[in-house]
Amino acid sequence: MKKILLTALLLLSALFLFAAEMRILCTTLPMTIFTGAVTRGVPNVQVSQMLASAIGCPHDYALTPQDMRKLAQANVIVVNGLGMERFLDGVIARVNPKAVLIDSSRGVKGVLETCGEHDHDPHGHAGHVHLKNEHLFAGPATAAGVVESIAGQLAAKDPANASRYRANAREYADKLRAIARDYAALAATIPPSGRRIAVQHGIFDYLAAATGLQVLNYLQAHTGTEPSAPQIRKFIRELKEQKAALILAEKNYPDRITRLISKESGVPVLTLAVYPENDALNPEGYLNVFKNNLKALKAFYKK
Numbered sequence: 001m002k003k004i005l006l007t008a009l010l011l012l013s014a015l016f017l018f019a020a021e022m023r024i025l026c027t028t029l030p031m032t033i034f035t036g037a038v039t040r041g042v043p044n045v046q047v048s049q050m051l052a053s054a055i056g057c058p059h060d061y062a063l064t065p066q067d068m069r070k071l072a073q074a075n076v077i078v079v080n081g082l083g084m085e086r087f088l089d090g091v092i093a094r095v096n097p098k099a100v101l102i103d104s105s106r107g108v109k110g111v112l113e114t115c116g117e118h119d120h121d122p123h124g125h126a127g128h129v130h131l132k133n134e135h136l137f138a139g140p141a142t143a144a145g146v147v148e149s150i151a152g153q154l155a156a157k158d159p160a161n162a163s164r165y166r167a168n169a170r171e172y173a174d175k176l177r178a179i180a181r182d183y184a185a186l187a188a189t190i191p192p193s194g195r196r197i198a199v200q201h202g203i204f205d206y207l208a209a210a211t212g213l214q215v216l217n218y219l220q221a222h223t224g225t226e227p228s229a230p231q232i233r234k235f236i237r238e239l240k241e242q243k244a245a246l247i248l249a250e251k252n253y254p255d256r257i258t259r260l261i262s263k264e265s266g267v268p269v270l271t272l273a274v275y276p277e278n279d280a281l282n283p284e285g286y287l288n289v290f291k292n293n294l295k296a297l298k299a300f301y302k303k
């Protein structure tokens with residue numbers, strides 16, 4: 001009897017250990033939202049986020065001891081990829097070599113290149129460089145690709161729940177692709193002169209592409225630093241030369257400078273959101289950000 005009890009207890013604890021096994025750590029808010037959507041209803045999966053949502057893009061981030069602890073405890077780590085997480089270079093192999101690393105950009109179609117001067121020139125020379133734009137999450141079609149990429153890699157790691165991951169991903173990606181079609185419908189109505197735009201930051205490249213807009217100029221490669229006075233003057237001069245129709249700026253970012261630029265250049269500025277404001281982890285909220293931005297763009301082009 002004692003032996004049976006002991007066996008049962010061992011079995012139970014083994015089950016419990018197995019059950020508590022999937023600890024998925026996501027680097028950024030979009031990764032957490034997408035992984036949350038993909039793992040919805042899958043038992044014994046715990047999704048957490050490594051960086052504070054307020055950080056936005058962690059282009060210039062440095063790891064803290066607390067981050068290291070989170071990394072050490074995860075068994076799956078989901079990253080944006082394409083160079084967004086330079087702060088992780090070589091770290092996972094040292095801190096948690098057993099963790100499965102999911103690069104959410106893997107296999108995603110439609111990756112754009114950002115041309116021009118860049119803060120993070122991997123070759124160490126200044127001037128014209130081509131870098132892959134890492135903000136796949138900020139365009140509806142590429143976001144759908146990211147969601148499916150996460151699901152495919154999770155399915156490989158956890159085959160027992162593979163069909164669930166894939167079905168969840170398909171459902172969410174279908175919604176994102178429906179939104180992408182709505183953007184394409186707007187794009188078809190915008191005249192060529194209206195397509196020439198400038199952006200505050202490379203984060204809007206994918207949204208611009210979805211809307212058929214051509215990004216001619218960037219105020220900054222990233223939002224980490226404030227542009228210098230000469231940078232601002234150059235941007236204003238170029239906006240006029242390029243006859244830009246619009247500047248896209250990011251909400252939750254000081255708009256003092258973009259307002260000044262808009263005033264000086266005569267080019268209107270449209271401020272769009274990148275992340276949901278309330279209930280940030282709700283996958284539906286992220287869809288609403290795309291829908292609200294589409295509304296704002298439609299209203300702008302109706303004028």
Ligand SMILES: [Zn+2]
Binds near residue numbers: 059135222
């Ligand atoms: Zn960024």
